[in-house]
Amino acid sequence: MSDLVIRAATGHDVDGVLDFWAEAAEGTSISDDRSGVNALVARDLHALLLAERDGELVGTVIAGYDGWRCHLYRLAVCPRQRRQGVAGALLQAAERRFAALGGRRADAMVLDHNAPAHSAWTAAGYGSEPQWSRWVKHLS
Template sequence: MIATRTATVADRDAVVAIWEACGLTRPWNDPGADFLRALGHDASTVILAERDTRIIGTAMTGFDGHRGWIYYLGVTPDQQGQGIARQLLDTSCEWLRLRGCPKVELMLRDGNPAAGLYEHVGWKPQDVRVFARWLAGEDGHN
């Protein structure tokens, strides 16, 4: 049985380990800091999937007042293909719906093999381009 819950600060290392195992981290982002920032705001959280007491999946979820966003969706490689990602997406969407969010989006890096998963569970590609600008220095750090 898979249970979902929101993360606590004590879950940080286990969550970051999943992000790393799933290839979701990048050298210019500090995943531990990303995790703590998500928990530090009322408009964001990290949803966890657990089997027994083992954390096996994550979805960073936030609402900016206009759209909901999901980042760092990952399921441990040994648990993939069992519907856990879909459950995390559904739980994240419900968290957002309870906050009045009308639409949720997620971003995938080009080449991410999970694109087929999202289309399989009913998500549609959007015609948008994402632009970025660092506010804390060129590498994202102060």
């Protein structure tokens, strides 16, 4: 994986990230737009992690920390780059970030019907907790 570079996104990356998510991420969110991603990058300069290979964006993860819990969103890998360690490298970078911030527990939002993602999260050591439900309210 030595040719893979993990770095924090900047405001200059926003349009490329949105294009990438349209191709590589399953589904979209109400905040998957320029203003939403710009707000994320402005609020926490290190939350949106990008994986690049030969200057090409091949993966993303949002590693958010609210001071209490660590939250993972938008783990996405370019379809041509899957099963090559990109997701694992992104998760390791996110977990290093969380450890440096003092985070002790991470959770991930994963679509119920995305079986390949469930396998990837399980392989990375994450487990589902059926006693918890996630409730979502769109605020705009």
